[in-house]
Amino acid sequence: MVIVAFRRAIKDIRDNKFLNVVSMITIALSVFIVSAFSFFFNNATNFLDAWQQGVRIIAYLADEVPEEDVPKSDVPEPDQSETAGPEMDRAGIREKILALEGVATVVFVSKADAYRDLQQKIGKQSSLLDGLDKNPLPDAFEITLDASFRNLDHIARLAGVIAQQPHVEEVEYAQKWLHRFSGIYNLFKITGLVLAGIFFIATFLIIANTIRLIMYSRREEIEIIRIIGADAEFIKYPLFIAGMAQGFFGSICGIGLLYAAFVLTIPGIPRDTVFALFEIRFISGMFAITMVLCSMLIGWVACVFSIRKFLKF
Amino acid sequence: MISMPEEKFIIRLFNVSKQYGKKEALKDLSLNIAENEFVFVTGPSGAGKSTMIKLLYRGETASSGDIIVDGLNLARISRKQIPALRRRLGVIFQDFKLIPTRTVYHNVSLVLEVAGRKPGEIRPLVMEALEYVGIDDRADELPPVLSGGEKQRVAVARAMVGAPRIVLADEPTGSLDPDSAARIFSLLEAVHRSGATVIVATHDQEMIRRHAVRVIRLENGRLVMPAQQDERLW
Numbered sequence: 326m327v328i329v330a331f332r333r334a335i336k337d338i339r340d341n342k343f344l345n346v347v348s349m350i351t352i353a354l355s356v357f358i359v360s361a362f363s364f365f366f367n368n369a370t371n372f373l374d375a376w377q378q379g380v381r382i383i384a385y386l387a388d389e390v391p392e393e394d395v396p397k398s399d400v401p402e403p404d405q406s407e408t409a410g411p412e413m414d415r416a417g418i419r420e421k422i423l424a425l426e427g428v429a430t431v432v433f434v435s436k437a438d439a440y441r442d443l444q445q446k447i448g449k450q451s452s453l454l455d456g457l458d459k460n461p462l463p464d465a466f467e468i469t470l471d472a473s474f475r476n477l478d479h480i481a482r483l484a485g486v487i488a489q490q491p492h493v494e495e496v497e498y499a500q501k502w503l504h505r506f507s508g509i510y511n512l513f514k515i516t517g518l519v520l521a522g523i524f525f526i527a528t529f530l531i532i533a534n535t536i537r538l539i540m541y542s543r544r545e546e547i548e549i550i551r552i553i554g555a556d557a558e559f560i561k562y563p564l565f566i567a568g569m570a571q572g573f574f575g576s577i578c579g580i581g582l583l584y585a586a587f588v589l590t591i592p593g594i595p596r597d598t599v600f601a602l603f604e605i606r607f608i609s610g611m612f613a614i615t616m617v618l619c620s621m622l623i624g625w626v627a628c629v630f631s632i633r634k635f636l637k638f
Numbered sequence: 639m640i641s642m643p644e645e646k647f648i649i650r651l652f653n654v655s656k657q658y659g660k661k662e663a664l665k666d667l668s669l670n671i672a673e674n675e676f677v678f679v680t681g682p683s684g685a686g687k688s689t690m691i692k693l694l695y696r697g698e699t700a701s702s703g704d705i706i707v708d709g710l711n712l713a714r715i716s717r718k719q720i721p722a723l724r725r726r727l728g729v730i731f732q733d734f735k736l737i738p739t740r741t742v743y744h745n746v747s748l749v750l751e752v753a754g755r756k757p758g759e760i761r762p763l764v765m766e767a768l769e770y771v772g773i774d775d776r777a778d779e780l781p782p783v784l785s786g787g788e789k790q791r792v793a794v795a796r797a798m799v800g801a802p803r804i805v806l807a808d809e810p811t812g813s814l815d816p817d818s819a820a821r822i823f824s825l826l827e828a829v830h831r832s833g834a835t836v837i838v839a840t841h842d843q844e845m846i847r848r849h850a851v852r853v854i855r856l857e858n859g860r861l862v863m864p865a866q867q868d869e870r871l872w
């Protein structure tokens with residue numbers, strides 16, 4: 326019975342090759358688009374997480390604060406010599422920031438340290454800095470956050486609070502860039518969900534339509550085999566198999582297409598950019614299997630739908 | 639009106655009427671057909687012959703009355719039981735009703751596949767039936783290339799391959815030349831001899847005259863001859 330149904334399904338697909346191929350291509354494209362969105366979404370999430378893990382807020386101090394007013398941090402710092410002078414004021418700011426909810430550590434970075442850092446980073450081109458007669462960099466506190474506060478909302482809120490502290494002139498955490506990124510991220514999320522919805526509907530309609538056309542091309546045969554005693558199952562099973570096969574092969578092709586695109590483009594991305602922060606990963610096996618199963622389920626439901634309309638048993 | 643014991647009747651019609659909208663195709667038809675009987679159903683065009691055949695394989699349902707076929711009351715069975723009824727029947731049509739996209743072999747084997755027979759036992763049965771009607775050498779061809787007479791022989795093979803207890807034929811020779819028609823009739827007689835009940839709706843008076851069997855004559859949807867009247871007087 327099952328073998329017969331499979332044989333008949335294969336004949337159905339062969340006899341309607343064009344129809345089935347078009348149907349599978351459309352399903353493949355739908356699966357490709359949804360999987361691509363899932364791919365971007367997951368990697369954007371990973372990227373955001375990676376970034377948030379390493380996030381620090383830099384609080385630049387006002388120029389008029391004398392160097393001596395700034396306290397050294399608890400962490401051993403190279404600027405041990407700068408401990409002289411009135412410390413209450415600097416310590417006061419530092420303690421205030423450290424007392425804020427979510428703040429883990431506060432490290433002082435003097436303008437001299439910042440300058441050395443910059444020199445090191447620029448390396449050979451350090452002669453560029455020779456023209457400067459005065460260190461243009463401000464003193465700063467480098468603030469790290471408790472793990473539970475490492476997300477955009479908290480970072481933004483804390484940054485706002487820190488900016489209110491005395492002598493703090495400017496707060497930086499790559500915020501504009503990040504906000505734009507999170508805007509794209511949310512857009513992706515919504516677009517992905519909408520596209521997934523469209524994908525479900527499109528796949529359903531495509532398979533339902535293909536099954537309907539198979540039945541139409543088989544209507545004479547169906548009428549005849551009913552007269553010779555075929556039951557509903559005998560007629561339905563091959564159509565179910567055909568519908569599920571379309572979902573199966575279509576989704577496999579879609580995922581294969583994405584994988585091909587992945588393999589061809591990802592190694593070309595330079596690893597020393599932001600992408601060094603995290604590993605770009607392909608969609609999970611779980612997601613791929615879910616896509617395939619969903620496509621098959623849709624194929625099955627679409628069959629039930631079109632058969633109900635056309636075959637009255 | 640019939641004195642045979644009831645259990646010997648394989649088909650029974652009780653006050654059967656069939657309406658198509660306002661058109662009454664069959665009116666209050668009652669008759670019995672015994673097991674292994676060979677019966678002609680005849681009458682002018684529009685008399686209701688095809689309608690009667692359709693009612694017997696439940697291609698149509700009666701508007702009123704009861705039809706019992708091989709112990710099944712067709713008014714009572716559910717849609718799901720129709721396939722089981724049809725597997726007990728072989729049906730032959732004037733237009734053959736072969737599937738044009740399937741080979742001769744497959745057209746016949748479908749009957750057994752549909753009945754859920756094991757793949758291993760299908761081939762010998764199909765080849766036997768095709769040999770019987772003399773078309774086994776064309777097994778792998780598609781019906782459209784066959785002549786009318788050949789197509790109808792395939793249809794006969796299909797009707798008999800499942801060894802049904804009843805074979806219904808609606809104008810089986812209606813579109814055949816006399817030689818082919820005679821061959822089909824002799825095949826139907828052979829099916830009858832093998833134990834099946836055969837019911838043939840036909841216009842073909844020549845055939846009826848030649849075969850000394852019972853004739854059911856319909857006119858305007860009514861039975862006009864007593865069921866067991868001697869057909870040779872007609």
Ligand SMILES: Nc1ncnc2c1ncn2[C@@H]1O[C@H](COP(=O)(O)OP(=O)(O)OP(=O)(O)O)[C@@H](O)[C@H]1O
Pocket residue numbers: 658659661662663681682683684685686687688689690841
């Ligand atoms: N599906 C239908 N819808 C409406 N009327 C129908 C239908 N089928 C048959 N009829 C009518 O019922 C009557 C009997 O038709 P039927 O086909 O049984 O006649 P018949 O004896 O087989 O005729 P013929 O010898 O021409 O085949 C006819 O008047 C026909 O027009």
Ligand SMILES: [Mg+2]
Pocket residue numbers: 687688689808809
């Ligand atoms: Mg007719």
